[in-house]
Amino acid sequence: MSVHEQDWWRNAVVYQVYIRSFADGNGDGTGDLAGLRSRLDHLARLGVDAIWINPWYPSPLADGGYDVADYRAINPMFGDTAQAEALIAEAHARDIRVLLDIVPNHHSDEHVWFRQALAAGPGSPERERYLFRDGRGENGELPPNNWESMFGGPAWERVVAPDGTPEQWYLHLFDIRQPDVNWEHPEVRADFEETLRFWFDRGVDGFRVDVANSMVKEPGLPDIVEGVNDAQDGGHPYLDRDGVHDIFRSWRRIGDAYDPPRVFVAEAWVPDPQRLARYLRPDELQTAFSFNFLTAAWLAEDLRDNIDDAIAENTRVGAPATWVLSNHDVCRHPSRLARKPEAGRGWNLDDVIALPADPELGLCRARAATLLMLALPGTAYLYQGEELGLPEVEDIPTDRLDDPTWELSGHTLRGRDGCRVPLPWAAGEPGFGFGPSGTPWLPQPEVFARHAADVQEADPESVLHLYRDALAIRRAHPALGGGALTWQESPEGTLALARTSDSGDGGFTCLVNVSSAPVSLPEDAEVMLSSGPLTARGEVPADTAVWLRH
Ligand code: GLC
Numbered sequence: 001m002s003v004h005e006q007d008w009w010r011n012a013v014v015y016q017v018y019i020r021s022f023a024d025g026n027g028d029g030t031g032d033l034a035g036l037r038s039r040l041d042h043l044a045r046l047g048v049d050a051i052w053i054n055p056w057y058p059s060p061l062a063d064g065g066y067d068v069a070d071y072r073a074i075n076p077m078f079g080d081t082a083q084a085e086a087l088i089a090e091a092h093a094r095d096i097r098v099l100l101d102i103v104p105n106h107h108s109d110e111h112v113w114f115r116q117a118l119a120a121g122p123g124s125p126e127r128e129r130y131l132f133r134d135g136r137g138e139n140g141e142l143p144p145n146n147w148e149s150m151f152g153g154p155a156w157e158r159v160v161a162p163d164g165t166p167e168q169w170y171l172h173l174f175d176i177r178q179p180d181v182n183w184e185h186p187e188v189r190a191d192f193e194e195t196l197r198f199w200f201d202r203g204v205d206g207f208r209v210d211v212a213n214s215m216v217k218e219p220g221l222p223d224i225v226e227g228v229n230d231a232q233d234g235g236h237p238y239l240d241r242d243g244v245h246d247i248f249r250s251w252r253r254i255g256d257a258y259d260p261p262r263v264f265v266a267e268a269w270v271p272d273p274q275r276l277a278r279y280l281r282p283d284e285l286q287t288a289f290s291f292n293f294l295t296a297a298w299l300a301e302d303l304r305d306n307i308d309d310a311i312a313e314n315t316r317v318g319a320p321a322t323w324v325l326s327n328h329d330v331c332r333h334p335s336r337l338a339r340k341p342e343a344g345r346g347w348n349l350d351d352v353i354a355l356p357a358d359p360e361l362g363l364c365r366a367r368a369a370t371l372l373m374l375a376l377p378g379t380a381y382l383y384q385g386e387e388l389g390l391p392e393v394e395d396i397p398t399d400r401l402d403d404p405t406w407e408l409s410g411h412t413l414r415g416r417d418g419c420r421v422p423l424p425w426a427a428g429e430p431g432f433g434f435g436p437s438g439t440p441w442l443p444q445p446e447v448f449a450r451h452a453a454d455v456q457e458a459d460p461e462s463v464l465h466l467y468r469d470a471l472a473i474r475r476a477h478p479a480l481g482g483g484a485l486t487w488q489e490s491p492e493g494t495l496a497l498a499r500t501s502d503s504g505d506g507g508f509t510c511l512v513n514v515s516s517a518p519v520s521l522p523e524d525a526e527v528m529l530s531s532g533p534l535t536a537r538g539e540v541p542a543d544t545a546v547w548l549r550h
Pocket of ligand 1: 063066067103174210211265328329
């Protein structure tokens, strides 16, 4: 594939780079652009089509960079714009496209507009760019409404004037340091559009759109009342409101004006696949994560139903499905799947941490889940470190936790740091080779030695080799990537899906044994790839997937 192919995004494999934890080039313990550039060959050899880089902009990192202070620059901790341009060129030279992350729901409290808004005071035009309101109660001492922050606690923070007088409140659906912007304001719209063009002009191939379903709020910001307006059916005061679609239509026009057209992937936790598909109408965003697959239980029926629903609804609007098993917000899938099958439905560490875990079983299922995902039609996203089989780090000392969830939940929820631990590149080096020196910004557990890239490289049975083999077959096989899926008859508790290409080429089946007993292979089937060893009798053991040619 070349970087000029227009429809590359319909069946791409995209690798997510959490830049802070990918590779450290300068030895300060934090990942950076130099580190990423030095490891591009790892990604080229893995066989991915694109990378998505989490926010790399100047930021006080109150929420790991999702608190952006300047959308058109690079955080000096990670590098500078010249290095970003070099990275884009070097990735393109390897036929790897580059997607960035745009955070349109909120700014950092260090954004110049927010500073101006605080200084300008109540009623000023500067405050119109955010959602400032007077408080309720006799002296405005109560928040303007009952909305809660996604990280815990109220979604409102009261401003204190320089002389110490408490005054207005501002809305923050996430951290206190992430004030929501006002999407009714024309300057907000224009500024984000300028940001898109700024990066597109520098060769960036697209954007992942952060919390794409929350940008538009109901005028009047009413309380949420159970049973009245708390459903995600268009009537919720800030989730999945119809107004967002108009924003994305204008973004699509901007992306389409480039050659090749630039693309978007929405992060929208919209549970109803039919409503999610509305983001993917032909004049809106091209793709959106199908998170229902990520949160499906490790049970044949649950997996199949969620796959079918995503494909059916997306097909109606002409969009491919977008599969993902792990990212920087969820418990890594080997650790979710190490619990009882239904535990997968809880997507974060705090949902599953108290449940008994079997890490070997989790990894075995994770390898099978990956072969299932990569056999499905559409786009797949991999999260850095999953190609090394990394588990979630569940025991980071609480005084090292960085995710705002820990503070805002009153020290009851550990949050998402367990999937953000710096990658192990070399088992025998300090910090497992994360950087030339320095202590990684989050502590790495001993078990990372087993998962280090050099150890995985040397072992033909490793997760790394499985991912590489799978991506190579996926790239070469005419029935994989785009095209159709047909379910085959298969024993109870198993999934068998056949794939045919748009031109009718077939001969590919993926069989996943989600039951607890081994199953026989279909007759005349030749195993191309298996997520684990078959039994002595040539059967597919429990929690194992195979790719078959016939
Ligand atoms: C998205 C990001 C997450 C961030 C939140 C607020 O869900 O993936 O990491 O905390 O948005 O920007």
